[in-house]
Amino acid sequence: MFNRILIANRGEIACRIIKTARRLGIETVAVYSEADRNSRHVRLADQAILIGPAASAQSYLSIEKIIAAAKTSGAEAIHPGYGFLSENTAFRQACDDADIVFIGPPTAAIKAMGSKSAAKKLMETANVPLTPGYHGDNQDADFLKQQADQIGYPVLIKAAAGGGGKGMRLVERTEDFAASLVSCKQEASASFGDDLVLIEKYITQPRHVEIQIFADQHGNCVHLFERDCSVQRRHQKILEEAPAPGLSAELRNTMGEAAVKAAQATGYVGAGTVEFIMGPAGNFYFMEMNTRLQVEHPVTEMITGQDLVEWQLRVAAGQPLPLSQDQLHVTGHAIEARIYAESPDKDFMPATGKLLHYQPPANTRYVRVDSGVEEGDAITPFYDPMIAKLIVWDEDRDNALARMLQALKHYEVAGVQTNIQFLSRLVGCPAFMQADLDTALIIRQHDHLFVPPTPVPDTAFAALAVSELLREASQHNAETSPWAINDNWRSNLDATRLFAFQHDDHNVTVRALATPQGWSIDVNGQRFTADGNALGDQKFRVCLDGRCQDLTVVSTEHQRHVFYDGQSWLVQCTHDLPPQVAQEQDDKGLQAPMPGIVVALLAEAGSHVTRNTPLLTLSAMKMEYTISAPSDGVIRKLLCAVGDQVDDGADLIEFEPSAA
Template sequence: MFNKILIANRGEIACRVIQTARRMGIRTVAVYSEADANARHVRLADEAVCIGPAAARESYLVADKILAAALQTGAQAVHPGYGFLSENADFADACAQAGVVFIGPPAAAIRAMGSKSAAKTLMEKAGVPLTPGYHGDHQEPGFLAAQAEKIGYPVLIKASAGGGGKGMRRVDAAADFAAALVSCQREALSAFGNDHVLIEKYVLQPRHIEIQVFGDSLGHCVYLFERDCSVQRRHQKVLEEAPAPGMTPERRAAMGTAAVNAALAVGYVGAGTVEFIAHQDGAFYFMEMNTRLQVEHPVTEMITGLDLVEWQLRVASGEPLPLAQEQLVLSGHAIEARIYAEDPDKGFLPSTGRLSHLQPPSASAHVRVDTGVEQGDNITPHYDPMIAKLIVWDADRTQALARMRQALADYQVVGVANNVAFLQRLVTTPSFAQAKLDTALIEREQEHLFPALAEAVPADVWMLAALSVLQSQKDAAALPAMEPDSPWRVLDGWRLNGTSQQTIPLRCGDTEQRVTAEVVVDGVLLGLGGDPVLARRTSAFQVQQVQLGDRRLTATVVAQDAHLHVFCHGQSWALTKVELLHGEGGDDAHGGIHAPMPGKVIALLATVGASVEKGTPLLVLEAMKMEHTIHAPAKGIVKAFYFSAGEQVGDGVDLVDFEATE
């Protein structure tokens, strides 16, 4: 077994590998970019080496720098995690040449499965069922369009070297094919350095089911059951679970056998995942093989009781697989939700900023949180905006789903837009609750997931926010700068001939509420237009035990500048303190369109002076490895573009001078 390993990755997977290595008595070396100097994986590792600037292509993707760090620190092996260099055959070769063990499959296996086109050809020869499509090398746009016509719409354009939903477009009509192809190739080239694509028939109402396989250097290979990853947005997984609902033992054995045969066909060693598109009737087709550990591997660990990173380390050091196929046991049900810094209401646009408050649910035998960040850390525009993976387990799916609902209710994030509330709605949709799964579930449940009318803010929330404002005033009055004997330090509401009452104006979205507060002997009388309620805090801020009339409840209120984030009743609300002494500024004369995040302008899609309809694509912005199309907010005229293709832009800067005409 190794004494020291280097982890050629960052974030939660680096922290995850460090955890297992430490339990096994293996020392760890982290690598980090200048943007990650204070990252959690750096803090957890025994040693850390800086390998370059923030941009991944200048740091985490530079094999020479990573190998130099391994040799410098005496690491015997490199664990690539997932993403970055985990599926790079040249990097695996470079490790071997440097005398460092690559904790992953042989380079030949990565090459065989690294190209989706080549992998499908190999699987076809091995008798594994394939989705109808074109997987060849001919990449001329007209030829590919003809292939799409031959296959029949809808079709899916996919980056041959891709993964994670990048470089992938669904096309429903021939008229849309050319534009989708250009966008797909551009994104694939940016993400993978290869714009080669394949065309496949888009299977309607498909399920995405994958099989976890594991091989050793002695020729043994097993499958560790399946995961259902059907719930996706933009072809990226949102929820994963194991086992797949409705899976029969016969179908599991058939898919597992096919996956093992696929792995054996390329001499596979280590952890891998064979992904299938499955029909609702049970038929399945090979989609691709990911030659690495998957983001969703924790659900497999929860239902098997195994540590897959430990298996990786043992197999890479030459040991046989710890268990044979007949020794593997499936127990219970696990669900994973990916907590992202993104805004679901704005097309899942990534969000950046400081995690000023981060409180995950408590870990237990039923709840697990894998994360690469802690409170006070920053989500930057340089890398994937994942905050954490929330995993729950219980005896069956119904109980596991209840665990997930409670865990999400307990998850608190302030400082960046996030998808926690969206996930809460997602796990309660009829489709997911009843296991009616397919990759279009989110689109199908739009009405439930994105309600047209916002729910009314409960009275409790307004009162909790008001109490927080009062507490802030009291804390400010008690600052050391105030004279110790000053009567203004005591905000007890005393008046010579009357009572102290103030109005606290608050806003949530488009709703404004004015809460009256009158300090009395036993607490504060809070009014919302009706009979006032006697309120009293019985524990310290931020976590409050609050007495509202004859009810006691637990809540958390986090103040951030003029904003108040209230966590109560398993939900959260973002309120704003309204300053009554200041008027609100009007909009600019021109309807400037601003950058929703830092990024790079990839393409300008409209011409200056053009009259466009609402929703017309204006430009493409690349951020966090994905392309984001900026659309016209209304019917109007494009007056000017402030940036050219290829230029970097900052968060919130003006992109387009746009004049609305309606």
């Protein structure tokens, strides 16, 4: 076994690898960019080495810098995690050249699976089921259209080197093929430097089912059963579970055997995932093979009781697989939810900010949190906005669903917008609860998932007012001056306090009258008998009419992040004053919807444009966002330049609408 390994990654997966390495007595070396100087993976590792600026191209994607860091630290092996260089053949070769063990498959396997077109040719030879389509090298537009016509619509045009939903177009009519092909090739070339595409029959109501495989250097290969990853947004997974619901034992075995065939056809070594698309009738087809550990590997660990990172380390060190196929068994059911800093109501746009409060549910036998952050850390615009992975396990799917809903209810994050409440609606929506799964589930359940913001209930405003009183009292209890004692005594006056709260456009005044037993709280004409006690700086136990519940309030100067009864709100707060009315934004300006880098200016100052004309493109967190003209009008002034780093809400363009 290795004495020291370098982890060529960051965030949650780096922390995950460190955990197993530490248990095995292996020293870890972290690498970090300037933006990650104080990150959790840097704090956890035995040593850490700076490898460059925030931009990943100059740090986490720099093969030369990572190899140099490994040599400097004396690391015997490099674990690439997932993303970044994990499936990069040049990096794999550089490790070989430096006599450093790469904890992953051989170069030939990575190369074979790196091209969707080449992978499908190889799978065809291995008799692995393939989606009907054209996977050849002829890229003549007329020829490709002819192939699509023969396959029958709808078809998918897919970049051969693609991934993450990029370089993919759904074409439903022959008339639309030519334009979709041009668009797909342009995106493929820009994203992957390769415009080679393939054509496939589009499977209606598809499920995304993948098989975890593992192979060693001694010719052994096993599968560790399947995962269902159908629930996706922007072609990226958001919920995963194992085993896949509704699969018969026969179908499960057939898919597992096909995945092992796929791995053996490439001469595979290490952890890998064979991904299948599955139709409603249970027919399945090879989609691609990921030659690395997957983000969703914890659900497999939970149902098998195995540590897949430990398996990776042992296999890379030349040891045989820890278990044979007949020794592997499924126990219970596991579900994983990806906790992202993002705005689901704004097409899942990434969010940034400092984690003023971060309290995930406690790790237990049933609940696991794989996190890359701690309270006080920042979510920056430079990398993927995933905060953590929440994984639950129980004896069956129904119980696992209940565990997930409870865990999400107790996941508290303040300072950055997250998808936690969206995930709660998603896990609890009828389709997911009933395992009616396909990749369009979020679209099908749109009305259930995308609802107006939840108004703050009167009980929450009342509890918040009580927490304000408790917090004030606890701050002054230690003082000896009678004028500092906050016990609600007033000379010849009722001990009444007024709190003005504002949530969205809703203003509420709460009246609190001190009583011998606590307070009488009036909210919107409703009266509560209240008392409580402070459990800490941010935690309170509040009783309203005899019903006691915990409340978390994260306070800034005039804001309160409130977590109560499984929901959360950001509330403006003033004491003994009327609520402030927010100023309206100047609708003549176009602002940045997220922090990012200006990558393209698509219009010039002084130009007249029509409604929906693209004006500017921002890039942040693996996505691009185009800002368009809100109406016909004139570009008066450009307030930024290509390459500028802009903050959320920054004015980008001075725009004057045309007179009606």
